[in-house]
Amino acid sequence: MTGTEFEGKTALVTGAGSGIGQGAALRLAKGGAFVGLLGRTESELEETLDLIRSLGGDGVVLLADVSREDEMERAVDQLFDLRGRLDVVVANAGINGTWAPIDDLKPAEFDETIAVNLRGTYLTLHHTVRRMKKRGGSIVVISSINGTRTFTTPGATIYSATKAAQLAMVLQLALELGRHGIRINAVCPGAIETEIDDNTHIRKQRQTEVPAKFPEGDIPLTGGVPGTIEEVADVIAFLASDASRHVTGTPIWVDGGQSLLR
Numbered sequence: 001m002t003g004t005e006f007e008g009k010t011a012l013v014t015g016a017g018s019g020i021g022q023g024a025a026l027r028l029a030k031g032g033a034f035v036g037l038l039g040r041t042e043s044e045l046e047e048t049l050d051l052i053r054s055l056g057g058d059g060v061v062l063l064a065d066v067s068r069e070d071e072m073e074r075a076v077d078q079l080f081d082l083r084g085r086l087d088v089v090v091a092n093a094g095i096n097g098t099w100a101p102i103d104d105l106k107p108a109e110f111d112e113t114i115a116v117n118l119r120g121t122y123l124t125l126h127h128t129v130r131r132m133k134k135r136g137g138s139i140v141v142i143s144s145i146n147g148t149r150t151f152t153t154p155g156a157t158i159y160s161a162t163k164a165a166q167l168a169m170v171l172q173l174a175l176e177l178g179r180h181g182i183r184i185n186a187v188c189p190g191a192i193e194t195e196i197d198d199n200t201h202i203r204k205q206r207q208t209e210v211p212a213k214f215p216e217g218d219i220p221l222t223g224g225v226p227g228t229i230e231e232v233a234d235v236i237a238f239l240a241s242d243a244s245r246h247v248t249g250t251p252i253w254v255d256g257g258q259s260l261l262r
């Protein structure tokens with residue numbers, strides 16, 4: 001599915017400086033899309049742009065915090081002014097935040113996860129949808145197995161709540177945006193090899209652990225080996241492309257069957 005499937009199209013990817021966001025940006029650029037690379041860390045976004053250019057593609061760095069309204073409005077305007085169109089949006093930026101017993105989790109920690117994962121998704125959709133209504137397009141929201149099928153990750157209550165809320169937004173908006181030719185779907189990854197665990201604060205895991213262990217590994221398809229960024233990026237590309245033109249309001253779990261076990 002590489003080549004020209006996104007030729008002439010403009011895409012926006014949030015959290016494009018690393019992990020799944022970077023993989024999605026590279027995948028869309030390989031297919032010919034011009035990609036707006038949105039995130040907070042300029043050096044990482046520049047690195048993604050260098051990688052895209054080394055593949056013969058192109059894009060632009062958009063510096064913004066997804067939880068900040070002014071910054072998001074400016075970034076989306078910058079991309080739209082440059083290209084005059086917006087066809088694909090990947091709402092990917094997110095954090096694990098703090099995983100802790102509910103009576104130990106601080107209000108400020110709750111607020112941070114909600115701000116990035118939920119307010120960030122809302123602001124991404126709020127500022128992009130009005131740019132897509134004329135031509136239609138495809139939005140892919142990166143949720144998780146947590147909050148959609150899996151509820152055993154120790155202490156991940158608020159993270160799971162934001163991921164469940166993202167899926168609820170996708171289902172609700174599929175109906176609202178259908179009349180504008182805008183499709184919206186969710187990708188729900190299982191364990192994927194990225195840096196996200198480095199930014200996770202875990203406290204008192206013993207108190208929140210659920211005693212369920214699978215002797216043969218908890219990812220049936222791979223015997224416990226986590227998925228890759230490319231495996232998620234290929235599904236994002238499918239949902240972004242015309243190959244999924246009749247698909248909207250649908251979660252796709254990319255987890256090797258992990259979420260069916262727990």
Ligand code: NAD
Nearest residue numbers: 015018019020039040065066093094144189191192194196
């Ligand atoms: P990652 O940490 O590599 O990537 C997250 C990106 O988002 C980073 O580039 C970071 O700089 C950016 N970001 C964070 N807060 C931001 C903010 N306020 N404004 C702008 N950018 C911000 O992690 P990842 O694993 O690639 O995660 C991407 C998405 O995938 C997240 O939504 C995460 O919940 C989801 N996910 C990941 C996994 C996994 O196993 N890695 C599993 C399920 C879901």
